Amino acid sequence: MNPVFYSEGLRFSCIGCGRCCTIPDGVVFLESEDIRNLAQYLGISEEEFLQKYTHTEGKFVVLNDFPNGECIFYRRDKGCVVYPARPRQCRTFPFWDSILSSPERWDEMAKQCPGINRGKLYSCEEIEAIRRGEKDT
Numbered sequence: 001m002n003p004v005f006y007s008e009g010l011r012f013s014c015i016g017c018g019r020c021c022t023i024p025d026g027v028v029f030l031e032s033e034d035i036r037n038l039a040q041y042l043g044i045s046e047e048e049f050l051q052k053y054t055h056t057e058g059k060f061v062v063l064n065d066f067p068n069g070e071c072i073f074y075r076r077d078k079g080c081v082v083y084p085a086r087p088r089q090c091r092t093f094p095f096w097d098s099i100l101s102s103p104e105r106w107d108e109m110a111k112q113c114p115g116i117n118r119g120k121l122y123s124c125e126e127i128e129a130i131r132r133g134e135k136d137t
């Protein structure tokens with residue numbers, strides 16, 4: 001197997017700028033576990049959660065957003081209001097397969113996210129565990 005470009009690890013510490021929660025064309029895909037966790041966190045049924053906070057895009061369930069494109073759970077003064085139950089996609093950023101596909105892709109994302117390449121060093125093993133869904137950032 002070819003060595004990965006992050007064999008020495010990668011740095012990431014979110015500074016809470018909110019950029020990734022407010023990108024107008026950002027999409028948060030939900031897995032069954034996310035739907036269960038979010039409904040439980042909000043104290044409502046999964047049916048109510050799906051009806052109030054989601055829609056479908058093709059075969060995918062995705063979070064709604066505000067008319068300005070910001071995530072339905074983002075508040076300018078508080079950040080993410082479902083943080084403890086935030087979806088897997090949010091919990092594993094930026095260690096997504098698509099971003100880790102090449103160093104160029106990682107550097108490209110670093111231009112958009114000021115938390116990339118700073119702060120906590122994640123080892124290669126930790127990054128792989130996050131990719132497998134066994135660990136969060």
Ligand code: SF4
Pocket residue numbers: 013014015016017018019020021093112113114115116
């Ligand atoms: S863009 Fe990066 S630093 Fe800003 S909130 Fe998102 S993950 Fe954190």
Ligand code: SF4
Pocket residue numbers: 020021028071072073074075079080081082083086087090
């Ligand atoms: S669920 Fe929370 S962390 Fe995820 S995009 Fe929305 S506000 Fe951001």
